[in-house]
Amino acid sequence: MDLFVSAVRWIFDSSHWEPGSQSPFPIQDRLLEHLLYTGIAVAIAAVIALPLGFFIGHTGRGRQFVIGFTGSMRALPTLGLLFFLLMVFGYFLSYDTAPIVGASIAFVILAIPSMLAGAYSGLEAVDRQVIDAARANGMTEWQILTKVEIPLALPLIIGGVRAATLQVIATVTIASYAGLGGLGRMISNGIGLNDYDRILGGALLVTVLALGVDALFALAQRLTATQGLTDRRPAMFRRTVRRSAGPHAKTNA
Template sequence: MNLFLNAFAWIFDPQNWQPGGISPLPIQDRLLEHLLYTVVAVVIAAAIALPLGFYIGHTGKGRQFVIGFTGAMRALPTLGVLFFLTMVLGSLVKGASGVFWGTIVALVILAIPSILAGAYAGLESVSRTTIDAARAVGMTEMQILTRVEIPLALPLIIGGLRAGTLQVIATAVIASYAGLGGLGRIISSGIGLNDYDRILGGAILVTVFALVVDALFAIVQRLTRISGASAGTPRQSLRHPSPRPATAARAATPIPERNVTA
């Protein structure tokens, strides 16, 4: 119990938040660096994975590729990929930018499987009857994708982004061992100094940061689920299509009177 109290005391110590503190402080600088790595990696991963997932989910092509690819990517050793790419790009790009982009590429590789699986599974979850009805009313394939499938699949798409972002936040902690910043620098420096208050304080900061981001994604996912359930435009237009010409013609044709003999 005292260990946690000391860790929280270390976090809320004003000296650890003051600019110009002893490396790796101040805390806010490491927090902003961690946020920067996460945003850059997730944006690049989403730009790659979402279009591919939409294509596979819409056309149905490459399903086995997605299953095999996501399984293989999740089996990669995180620390090994990080150090390999850092060394390769570090030798090609001199200075700190080589370490930065090596780490970003590693984080992108680790974030792609979750985002790709979320996009693919989201579009696969859309009812085939709804898609057939959209084609029946004259929608193009692009209109079906953007107006029907993606809006209805948003909860699972956001779920994939949520899982990928949390994966990046957790992996970026070990980026400090490759010479990068972030909240992992606090933990690694605490290990080097045998400062358990700093180690646990850094771990608590990472945990709180991940929980806050997860809560934000959960709120967005909940809102998209509610809006998808109550949206009337795509669903009502597909549930109540215009009557077929034959049906309308039959409805407009008067029914002849039968001759009744006395």
Template sequence: MDKLLSAIGWIFDGSHWKPGSQNPLPIQDRLIEHLLYTAISVGIAALIALPLGFFIGHTGRGRQFVIGFTGAMRALPTLGVLFFLLMVFGYFLSYDDAPIVGATIAFVILAIPSMLAGAYAGLEAVDRQVIDAARANGMTEWQILTKVEIPLALPLIIGGVRASTLQVIATVTIASYAGLGGLGQIISNGIGLNDYDRILGGALLVTALALSVDGLFALAERLTATPGLTDHRPATSRRSSSRSTRPHANTTA
């Protein structure tokens, strides 16, 4: 408890929020760097994963491939991928640019699987009868996707983005080992100085950031949930034709 209180005291020490000779980048600058790496990586991943997930969820094509692909991507060691990309881009880019590009690509690779799974699973969870009704009313496939499927699947889609964002926030901490900044730099500096207050303070900052972002995404999921839909039942396959169920007539003797 004493160490925890000491680390909290380190965080709220005003000198650590002001630049100085022993503190060239204060806490708020490290926080901005951490958020910047996260936002760029998640944004690029969203441009790749969400359209692909919408296509797979709407058409049902490539589902098995995506399941295997996302499983394999999640098994990749992020730190190993990070240093591999640093070596590769080190031959083609400058000393300052290689870590940024390599780390960003590694974080994008990390963010894609959860976001992709959330996108196609969200669309597949939409009730087939709702889609059939929209198609019967003359809506085009694009209108069905943008006005029916995505709005109904939005909580699950946001859930995938939420999982990806939290993974990236946690992993950006290791960017300091590649010469980049972020809140992980505070921990790295603490390790080099044997300053346990700094180490634990940096870890608490990363935890607080992750919990804050998680809370915002949880609120977004709640606000985007369609009223009246309390559960997401598994959807039937798109390849199977929808059949209307008719009540059997009661026969009396």
């Protein structure tokens, strides 16, 4: 308990938030680095994975490919992939550029499977009767995708992005061993200095960041859920209650 309190004090120590001789990279700079690495990787992965997931979910083509690809990619060892790419790009790029390029590619590769699975499964979960009704009304395939399928599948799509983002946040933490910045740098520096306050403080900051990002995505999923779909089960429950109570029963529903 004393170690936890000491780590919290270390986080709120003003000297660790201001540039100085003992803290050339203050906490806010490490936090911004962490968010920058995560944001760039998630954005690139979204550009690759979401259109492919929409195509597969809408047409049904490549379904087996998605299942096999996402399963095999999730089995990749995160740290092994990271250091492998760093070694490969180390032969072609400079010492300063290789870690950034190699780590960024590793982050993108790790984020793609969750996004791809979320986009594909989200569109596949849309009721086929709704899609058939849209076609019967004369909507084109592009209109069906953009105005029917994607809006209805948006919570699951956001769920895939949510899982990918949290995985990248965790991976950026261990990427400090490859020479990158971010909150993980504080943990690795603390291990080298045997500074337990710094180690636990960095771990707490990563945890708070992950929980905060996860809460934002959870809120986005809740706000984008289609009202008709979220109210379906309560409505069915109310109809069941009415039938079981009989025609003369009074209800407030």
